[in-house]
Amino acid sequence: KAMQRAYLFADPVSHTLSPAMHNAAFAACGLVAYYAARHVRPAELGAAVASLRQVDVLGANLTLPHKEAVLPFLDSLSAAARSIGAVNTIINRGGQLHGDNTDAPGFLAALAAAQAGNSDTAAGSAVVLGAGGAARAAVYALRSQGRRVYVINRTLSKAQSLCADLGGEARERQNVPWAEVKLIVNASSAGLGNPQETPLPDFEFSSLPPSALIYDMVYKPAETRLLREARAAGLSTENGLGMLAQQARLAFMAWTNCQPAIEVFLDALSENQPQARVE
Ligand code: NDP
Incomplete structure (x- = not known):
């Protein structure tokens, strides 16, 4: 045997x-x-x-x-x-x-662990960056919690078809009500080739509520430019290692x-x- x-x-x-x-x-x-x-x-x-x-x-x-x-x-x-x-x-x-x-429930489990002690981010609007498989898992997971989800993607049409399937709202960056956003999830692979240069939008972190959580599904590097800049702006951050372990x-x-x-x-x-x- x-x-x-x-x-x-x-x-x-x-x-x-x-x-x-x-x-x-x-x-x-x-x-x-x-x-x-x-x-x-x-x-x-x-x-x-x-x-x-x-x-x-x-x-x-x-x-x-x-x-x-x-x-x-x-x-x-x-x-x-x-x-x-x-x-x-x-x-x-x-x-x-x-x-x-198991990416979707794994993401939720990692998110819950990251939010422990910060119940303020456990509800409210979320922004998902990307429209590939990981983004689809994130939107599915967040919608299952009844959260409002805005999807931003380089290719808008891909965000639109994701949202038609899963119930998010595809938006251009300038049309997101950032002051209501409690969670940003990077589910794009932008900048993976060169970790020093993440070609994600330059966020106005100051427009977010101070309790917002910035979650990057990327785990290598452990701190992406997105997370580094969010941390410098005083926001909570989490990388994708927890999700990797949970899935x-x-x-x-x-x-x-x-x-x-x-x-x-x-x-x-x-x-x-x-x-x-x-x-
Ligand atoms: P896909 O290839 O399916 O999707 C990639 C997404 O990233 C697309 O929306 C694409 O936009 C966008 N993108 C890629 N390059 C750029 C760029 N230069 N500028 C802007 N947008 C860009 O990948 P996956 O969904 O499978 O994975 C995405 C990320 O999530 C990866 O980094 C992966 O490692 C991570 N991941 C982490 C997991 C974990 O357990 N922590 C689990 C699964 C994934 P467009 O539609 O315009 O092409």
């Missing part, structure tokens, strides 16, 4: 922190199993997903560029995955592949009967190990 296992499918696959988190979680749960990152190119995705039906495979995570492309290869989808149109977690249910999205924990719990503490995942991230195993 082969060892139980789960995978990350990505292209490129280098520098992923997911194996460190999941292998720490298997160890914490006393499970003899492993998690491996696999380099899967777009043309190979269908075959890679089909291999997940094997009896010893728990499932897989997906990241760039597969989260949306994977949908046709799955047997069922959660309501969240269907609405968002993106799957980051596949669960092998006895040969049937179920697609879920991993939710995927892990879907694959196993174990519920490791979030610290297991956060500690694996802070140790910042390179991937434990690549196949």
Whole structure:
């Protein structure tokens, strides 16, 4: 009998922190199993997903560029995955592949942790920057809390179609009522190539309520220009490491009967190990 296992499918696959988190979680749960990152190119995705039906495979995570492309290869989808149109977690249910999205609840869990002790930001209008898969997860999550959500994106038409699907309001930057905004979420990949130069709008942080929280889904660098400038303006800030840990924990719990503490995942991230195993 082969060892139980789960995978990350990505292209490129280098520098992923997911194996460190999941292998720490298997160890914490006393499970003899492993998690491996696999380099899967777009043309190979269908075959890679089909291999997940094997009896010893728990499932897989997906990241760039597969989260949306994977949908046709799955047997069922959660309501969240269907609405968002993106799957980051596949669960092998006895040969049937179920697609879920743990980015959305993972984001909410990380947000709740970041807002602990600051209940003022837990409601009220939010601005989401970006209109890709991560932005769709954020808008879905925030709308599920009944919050008003404005979406700003370089390509306005993409923000408009996101909002038509998920219920936000696509806006040009100058048409956002900034004084009402309690939360800004960066879900764009702007500036990832050059962390020193984040081509996001220059925010007038002084127009925001002083209690506003600036949440950047980016975790590398740990402090983006957006967060640095927000912090300098006296606002609360949070990076994407908490969300990375929370989405991993939710995927892990879907694959196993174990519920490791979030610290297991956060500690694996802070140790910042390179991937434990690549196949
Ligand atoms: P996508 O490629 O699907 O979307 C990228 C978005 O960023 C698009 O809206 C795009 O705008 C915008 N964008 C890219 N470059 C620029 C630029 N130079 N100027 C302005 N806007 C730009 O990516 P994802 O949604 O999958 O991921 C987005 C980010 O979220 C990534 O940084 C990713 O690492 C992070 N993320 C973090 C997670 C976590 O757990 N912390 C989980 C998932 C994602 P346009 O529509 O105009 O092209």
